[in-house]
Amino acid sequence: MSLESGTRRIRLDLGYDGTDFSGWARQPGLRTVQGVLEATLATLFRRHQPAPLLTVAGRTDAGVHARGQVAHLDLDEGQLLSLRRRSDGDSGTAPEVLARVLAHRMNGILGADSDVVLHSSTLAPEGFDARFGAVWRRYEYRVADAATPRDPLTRRVTVRHPGALDAEVMDAAARALLGLHDYATFCKPREGSTTIRTLQAFSWRRGDDGVLVASLQADAFCHSMVRALVGATVAVGAGSLTGEQLVRLRDERVRTSAFLVMPAKGLVLTEVGYPGDDELRARAEQTRARRALI
């Protein structure tokens, strides 16, 4: 996994409207975020093959959105130098400068109205790994209830709940779930994976527009965990489950039909956290070793 000599790692910060994507991960015959971005890279580096591939912090499901997704890719010297702009002269060949050009070039190919957008591209610090280096992920989930004015301008990112929801009760139930626990109740089982996670933040508030917004942060989320946690607290807010029952369900560590896994479209990956540059290399190696053992 160490970089080949002359190869430089680039960090991409990006966002997307997930509505018209079949999720992040490349899949033959389907329009996915990774597929569209890698096709963009193939166009950009058509004279410098093979085109680079992407490694992402959070592989989002079909319909899930992202505002602060992070990915990385490795460019060889020829690819990096091909980003040079004639107007830049010699100063334009510094890797830091060339790396920043990548996002502009990709956005140019994607077009002004693209549903996936690069925020920035930067030369990654030594040891940076978008996936294994991430120390936390933060998500937001938006629910409109009977009291929320309907807004067609946000319908692509907001799930409607037909009844009334009590935001305060939901917030209390969410906070009661925080901490280091086995979240098997909320996870689609995956062979060889642990479901032990640290839920670092989980809160609900009703915004000025009447929409209930959940904010969640964990070291990592297992599959379906965010949407199951949201569904569980929505059940509490709707009165079909109490906060105490929910804590008990969590501690039983078995999947349940007491609440629903909420639809994808309300979910936005908002931010991914990384340690400072010094810790980066050590941490990426540790995480890789630990996950390989599981």
Place this chain on the structure above:
Amino acid sequence: MSLESGTRRIRLDLGYDGTDFSGWARQPGLRTVQGVLEATLATLFRRHQPAPLLTVAGRTDAGVHARGQVAHLDLDEGQLLSLRRRSDGDSGTAPEVLARVLAHRMNGILGADSDVVLHSSTLAPEGFDARFGAVWRRYEYRVADAATPRDPLTRRVTVRHPGALDAEVMDAAARALLGLHDYATFCKPREGSTTIRTLQAFSWRRGDDGVLVASLQADAFCHSMVRALVGATVAVGAGSLTGEQLVRLRDERVRTSAFLVMPAKGLVLTEVGYPGDDELRARAEQTRARRALI
């Protein structure tokens, strides 16, 4: 224009994502908001023809959005009674109750993911006229500049300006335009129409998400006026025009190439104001008489 006996006027409050509409006004062969809503009414009242037609407060252009649009329609007794729900019994036949059912029935036909949504339907007070009774209209316009993080989730309602914009300078320039003036500089001329308006509010601020938001209110806006006022203050924010020059251009009352009419997609009709019930009838008659004279 007085109601036929047994006919009741209903006020509709609604919103739409204008992206996929060719504006409000019905046009053969094009998908318009009025066209879609009147088709919904034709379905709903297929046994009680002719189907009602809509009168709207603000006829928005292609691509313009609305959060607080207002329209009215008149239902005859058979149409009104056809909204009765079996479960309601006798109490369900009061016109106030039946009127409220209309929005639910229309939303049901439009579907859960519709890009046009009814907020409510209510029995209109005596003398109510969505178009001639309106005393002010309020719009919002959203511009992202070079300093705004790109957000694909709001790209359908936000226009990107490539350079940097100074929100404070734009706000000052906007406020300097307020008051009762001839706004011919900003209006597409229309035969037999005055361009004298009272601009009651016009301000700019940069929101937490980095997007610059203009808020504008006037008794009424002539055609292209909101987007021209926005374009003029954007030119000031970009440094290509001063606030003083802009006031001078307004006072010259001729169209100019010193600024652009901004694209439709950044514009949202947010609210329409009506007087209290007592004043309503008198005002609708006055306005009608005055406009007929012009």
